[in-house]
Amino acid sequence: MLHDNTQDTLRSRLADSSDRRVQRTRALLFEAYRALRDDDGAPITVSAVVERAGVTRSSFYTHFRGVDELAAATLTDYMDALVETARASVISGESKREVSHSVFLELSRFLGAHRDTYGAMLVEGGAFAKSLAQAMVELNLGTLRTRDELYGHPDVTAHFFAGGVITVLSWWLRTEPAMSPEALAQALIDVTPRDFKD
Numbered sequence: 001m002l003h004d005n006t007q008d009t010l011r012s013r014l015a016d017s018s019d020r021r022v023q024r025t026r027a028l029l030f031e032a033y034r035a036l037r038d039d040d041g042a043p044i045t046v047s048a049v050v051e052r053a054g055v056t057r058s059s060f061y062t063h064f065r066g067v068d069e070l071a072a073a074t075l076t077d078y079m080d081a082l083v084e085t086a087r088a089s090v091i092s093g094e095s096k097r098e099v100s101h102s103v104f105l106e107l108s109r110f111l112g113a114h115r116d117t118y119g120a121m122l123v124e125g126g127a128f129a130k131s132l133a134q135a136m137v138e139l140n141l142g143t144l145r146t147r148d149e150l151y152g153h154p155d156v157t158a159h160f161f162a163g164g165v166i167t168v169l170s171w172w173l174r175t176e177p178a179m180s181p182e183a184l185a186q187a188l189i190d191v192t193p194r195d196f197k198d
Contacts, residue, residue, distance in 0.1 A: 026063055028053040033067075033074050037117050044071075044117070068121055072131030075118065082106055083139050087146060097189065097197040104188045108181035111169060119173030122166070129166065136162035144195055151194045161193055 032053035036044045044067055050060050064070045086099045111118050121128035140158035144150060150157070168188060172178055179187070189197065 025053075025055055025059055028055055029060060029063060029070060030074050030077065033070050037071075037074075037114060065127060068126060068128035069131055071118065071121055072128045072135065075132060076135035078110065079107065079135065079139060083143065087143065090146075100192055100197050101185055101189045104185035105181060107169075108172075108184045108188075111173060112178070112181050115173055115178075122170045123174050129170075133162050133166055136165060140196075147195060151198075154195075157193050157195055161196065164191070 029049060032049045033044065036048055036052060042048070046057060046060055046067055049067065049070065050057050053060075060070075064073065082103050086103050089099045089102075090096055118128075122132070137158045140161050141154060144154040144158060165188065168184075172184055178184075
């Protein structure tokens with residue numbers, strides 16, 4: 001147990017490290033995961049990722065507990081980019097509602113295109129779902145901190161919204177036939193808390 005906590009602390013520090021070697025290894029792991037995901041082939045394993053990345057298994061495990069955690073990190077990286085673009089759009093004067101709709105639409109299209117990869121991990125719950133939920137809460141809190149005035153408590157709003165979106169995405173990814181990404185984005189914006197769309 002103590003070893004796990006020490007390893008978790010190390011992983012947390014590495015995720016925010018400015019050391020170029022650490023950043024390079026993480027980038028290689030991200031690139032390898034994305035390439036394997038986009039190949040639509042065999043299940044993604046630690047062995048396949050490290051082989052593709054050209055790093056050792058111990059390097060992999062220094063950064064991630066497993067493939068689910070790497071998958072969550074790559075999805076979080078994608079979502080970070082979406083949110084940064086959205087924040088810039090809101091700052092430039094675009095409607096929060098329209099920007100939030102665009103984020104939901106892009107996320108829905110992305111997850112729909114990678115339904116087999118992310119759908120199974122999200123439906124199973126586990127490390128992927130927990131990592132994704134935590135990342136969404138942090139993104140939500142970051143967005144809420146940019147607001148001059150809030151309608152609700154920021155922590156409650158961030159957790160409520162993240163949990164709801166993840167539950168809806170999980171349902172959508174396992175539903176056949178699924179509603180279109182466009183319909184899903186509109187349904188999500190219809191139930192989005194006011195702090196994200198007013």
